[in-house]
Amino acid sequence: MRPYAAAVAGIASLLAVGLLTMAAARANEPPRRVVSMNLCTDQLAMLVAAKEQLYSVSYLSRDPESSVLADDAKKFVTNHGLAEEIFTMSPDLIVAGTFTSRASIALLKRLGFRVEQFAPPNSLSDIRTNMRRMGELLGREKRADELIAEFDRALAAVPATLKKRPLAALHYANSYTSGGGTLAADVVERAGLENLGTRLGLQGTTRLPLELLVMEAPDLIIGGIRPSSSPALAYDTFTHPALRDALRGRGLTSVPDRYLVCGGPFTIEAVRLLETASQKLSRQKQP
Amino acid sequence: MNDRLLIALLSLIAALLFIASLLVGPANLDISTALAGLFSKTNPAATLVMCEIRLPRAILGFMIGATLGLSGAVMQGYLRNPLADPAILGVSGAASLGAVLAIYTGLSAAFPLALPLLAIAGAVIAVLLLQMLAGTNAGTLTLILAGIAITSLTGAFTSLALNLSPNPFAATEIVFWMMGSLTDRSMQHVWLSAPFILIGWAMLSVLGRALNALTLGPQVASSLGIRLDRTQMLAVLGTAASVGAATAIAGTIGFVGLIVPHLLRPFVGSEPSRLLPASALAGAAIVLAADVAVRIIAPGRDLKLGVLTAIVGAPFFLWLVIKHRRDVL
Numbered sequence: 326m327r328p329y330a331a332a333v334a335g336i337a338s339l340l341a342v343g344l345l346t347m348a349a350a351r352a353n354e355p356p357r358r359v360v361s362m363n364l365c366t367d368q369l370a371m372l373v374a375a376k377e378q379l380y381s382v383s384y385l386s387r388d389p390e391s392s393v394l395a396d397d398a399k400k401f402v403t404n405h406g407l408a409e410e411i412f413t414m415s416p417d418l419i420v421a422g423t424f425t426s427r428a429s430i431a432l433l434k435r436l437g438f439r440v441e442q443f444a445p446p447n448s449l450s451d452i453r454t455n456m457r458r459m460g461e462l463l464g465r466e467k468r469a470d471e472l473i474a475e476f477d478r479a480l481a482a483v484p485a486t487l488k489k490r491p492l493a494a495l496h497y498a499n500s501y502t503s504g505g506g507t508l509a510a511d512v513v514e515r516a517g518l519e520n521l522g523t524r525l526g527l528q529g530t531t532r533l534p535l536e537l538l539v540m541e542a543p544d545l546i547i548g549g550i551r552p553s554s555s556p557a558l559a560y561d562t563f564t565h566p567a568l569r570d571a572l573r574g575r576g577l578t579s580v581p582d583r584y585l586v587c588g589g590p591f592t593i594e595a596v597r598l599l600e601t602a603s604q605k606l607s608r609q610k611q612p
Numbered sequence: 613m614n615d616r617l618l619i620a621l622l623s624l625i626a627a628l629l630f631i632a633s634l635l636v637g638p639a640n641l642d643i644s645t646a647l648a649g650l651f652s653k654t655n656p657a658a659t660l661v662m663c664e665i666r667l668p669r670a671i672l673g674f675m676i677g678a679t680l681g682l683s684g685a686v687m688q689g690y691l692r693n694p695l696a697d698p699a700i701l702g703v704s705g706a707a708s709l710g711a712v713l714a715i716y717t718g719l720s721a722a723f724p725l726a727l728p729l730l731a732i733a734g735a736v737i738a739v740l741l742l743q744m745l746a747g748t749n750a751g752t753l754t755l756i757l758a759g760i761a762i763t764s765l766t767g768a769f770t771s772l773a774l775n776l777s778p779n780p781f782a783a784t785e786i787v788f789w790m791m792g793s794l795t796d797r798s799m800q801h802v803w804l805s806a807p808f809i810l811i812g813w814a815m816l817s818v819l820g821r822a823l824n825a826l827t828l829g830p831q832v833a834s835s836l837g838i839r840l841d842r843t844q845m846l847a848v849l850g851t852a853a854s855v856g857a858a859t860a861i862a863g864t865i866g867f868v869g870l871i872v873p874h875l876l877r878p879f880v881g882s883e884p885s886r887l888l889p890a891s892a893l894a895g896a897a898i899v900l901a902a903d904v905a906v907r908i909i910a911p912g913r914d915l916k917l918g919v920l921t922a923i924v925g926a927p928f929f930l931w932l933v934i935k936h937r938r939d940v941l
Contacts, residue, residue: 498781500796532912535796536639539660556718558788559781565798567664571657 355464356418356439362406362429363422364391365587366443369459370420371397372590373468381414393583393591408432418462446588448511449480449596455588472590479593483515483600491606493518493599494538496548496568496577498559502533508588516599518545535562539571544606546571547578547599578602615886618879622893626674629900633670634662636907668799673900675802675809676794676862679854681895682888684869686816689823689884690847691746693755694936697870698855700929701755702762703738704866707852707859708789709766709773710734714860716777728808732856738762739848752936791918792863794903805857812854813892815846820885822846827884865902865918867925868895874932 359374360381361367367386370379371394384405385391386398404410408429411419419440421430434440441462446452453473460469493513495502503509503520504527513520521543522533538546548563562568563577584595635646639661649658650667680698687696698704710730714720720727745758770789774782822843825833834840872894873887880886899917906915 532914534638534912536637536661536665539665540639540641540657542657555777555779555782556716556721557777557779557781558715558785559779562796565664565796566800567660567798570660570664 356416356462358414358416359418359420359463360404360411360414360416361420362404362411363420363425363443365422365445365589366420366459367398368392368394368587368589368591369443369455370463371401372472373456373459373465374463375465375468378463378465380416381411389583390581391583391586393589393594408436411438412436420459420462446508447506448508449515449588449592451508452476452588452590452592456590476590476593479590480515480596483593483596484517484604489607490517490519491544491603492521492524492541493545493547493578493603494521494533494541494543496533496538496546496562497530498557498562500532500535500538500562501530502527502538503530504528508592509585512585512592512595513547513599516596517603518599535565535567539567542571545575545578545602547580547602615880615890618876618890619893622890622897626893626897626900629897629904630670630674632904633673633900634666636904637661637666638907638911664798665796668797668802669794669903670900671802672794672797672805672861673903674896675806676858676865677868677896677899678892679809679812679858679895680865680868680899681872682813682816682892683851683855684871684895685873685884685887685891686819686823686847686851687869688873689826689887690819690843691742691755692826693746693752694874695752695756695870695929695932697867698735698851699864699866699868700763700870701738701742701759702766703735703742703851703855704859704864705763705766705770706734706738707731707856708734708864709770710856711860712770712773712789716773716779716782724804728805728857728860731860732808732852734766735852735856735859736848738766739852743844743848787916789863791916791922792859792865793906793914793916793918794862795914797861801861805861808857809854812850812852812857815850816854817888819843819846819850820888823884823888827882863916863918865899865921867921867929868898870932871925871928872898874928 355378357378358380359370359378361370361379362383364383364385367382371382371386379401381402381404382398384403387395387403389395392398402414404414406426406429411429411433416438419433419438421440421442423442423444425442430440430442443455443458446455453476456469456473460466495509495513502522504522504525506528507530510520510523521538521541525533525537525541527533546568578599580595580598584592634650635643641649641658641661645655645658646662648654649662653659684697687698687701688694708731710733711727714726714730741762742755742758746755767790771786774786777783822833822838825836825838826843830840872891876887876890876894880890898921902917902920905920906917909915
């Protein structure tokens with residue numbers, strides 16, 4: 326038994342050393358086989374990577390409700406974020422989110438893989454930071470700069486803030502909302518609206534009971550059921566009579582999840598949609 | 613204690629808790645704003661909060677609590693078993709499974725009545741299964757074990773159905789179906805469940821005399837002129853209709869039906885006919901109190917009702933097991 330165990334340990338350590346030296350050798354040149362484990366890094370990598378550089382993206386990026394690049398994602402091998410699956414792909418760089426399964430990430434790191442984690446953006450300017458970092462990691466700084474410049478132009482083209490900002494409530498499934506320090510709040514504010522969660526002093530994404538939302542009588546409620554998804558009690562809140570009455574016949578302002586779940590150049594679409602809604606509202610108010 | 617006095621006292625407690633339920637909520641309304649919201653239209657936001665959010669919650673708390681108390685008393689009388697309770701014996705679990713199938717297949721979106729009807733169908737199956745086992749004069753132990761088996765099996769199927777749903781929220785809603793909640797229920801839920809709950813109450817409330825006779829055993833009851841088949845039909849359908857509709861709206865709220873009759877027996881004695889109305893009122897009071905407590909203990913966290921009822925109820929259940937150990941084992 327003992328010689329066998331020793332042999333296994335020996336092979337394992339050889340393998341690890343091999344992988345480590347491989348990783349070290351390639352540290353200075355751009356990675357050639359990148360695997361992304363998280364919907365948000367998937368989309369950044371797809372936008373930034375050179376042809377053939379990205380090997381695999383997560384299965385979620387093929388879901389058109391969550392992913393803006395669902396069609397592009399079909400060109401890549403899918404993964405489910407499992408260490409064993411990623412191991413067999415033998416990537417030279419793994420990109421993942423900071424909230425991607427800790428166990429899988431820890432295991433992959435122990436096996437000697439290079440893992441780079443991205444924190445979810447908390448503002449529009451964090452999106453720039455993440456894009457720039459992805460460019461640096463993939464050796465595609467020029468491409469990243471182009472994307473950032475395009476993003477900045479698009480953002481600058483959105484009209485400046487109105488004098489009196491209408492109050493908007495972000496309302497997600499299960500009565501969740503986004504308070505201060507979140508990308509969604511930044512998007513709402515950039516669109517010329519005041520975010521209810523921020524006004525109430527909430528931080529991060531947290532529950533906002535329907536009662537509180539109704540009492541604040543917001544001008545705009547942003548949210549809505551994902552059109553083709555299967556039923557869940559989480560969506561009951563969108564059809565609650567109290568919410569319907571609070572809308573005063575205006576209907577929910579819907580921003581597709583895919584523009585806000587992850588931060589990317591496409592987040593500009595969410596700003597545009599909300600800006601249009603906010604303009605429409607101020608026209609209605611002052612006919 | 614005088615029965616009339618007890619009923620009056622329990623009604624008063626339930627009424628006070630009903631009012632408390634209207635006054636507690638995340639939108640800290642003071643009493644005058646709350647009352648103005650309830651009875652006038654001067655403050656439209658307060659009216660919305662009171663009439664569309666808190667009133668249905670309080671009404672459902674009362675109806676569901678009364679259902680659990682009443683059905684617990686009937687089941688303990690009918691099965692002649694002090695440990696009977698719709699949640700422990702798997703009736704609520706089976707109703708949950710029916711409701712889960714109705715909601716997550718999309719059936720209830722197309723046909724709203726499917727929700728209470730499938731939940732009631734689940735409850736009927738569970739009660740009939742239990743009745744088959746208890747009808748052959750099985751002991752307390754057999755009945756409880758059968759209940760555990762039904763609860764586990766229906767719980768497993770509920771988890772399976774929710775885990776297989778492609779919707780990412782569905783799996784997290786397993787907690788709701790196992791623990792129960794009244795958060796943000798609306799008048800639509802009241803209208804959907806009230807007819808079935810009221811029909812169930814009507815069926816159960818006429819059982820008093822039959823259950824009194826049954827305490828002497830089925831043969832004696834039969835010779836006293838009690839029609840056992842009719843009693844069985846009313847007990848099964850009444851429990852299933854009220855517990856099924858209640859569970860379809862609020863999930864499984866355990867232990868209320870178990871505790872309430874035991875708390876009241878010292879006052880009304882062991883005669884089921886005197887126990888039934890008191891149990892309904894006390895059940896309503898307990899669920900309303902629990903629903904007020906979850907909003908005070910963890911505001912904004914959506915603490916489940918069943919968490920509180922189990923924390924109080926499960927030790928009580930253990931105490932009952934110890935007390936009845938001699939006849940159980």
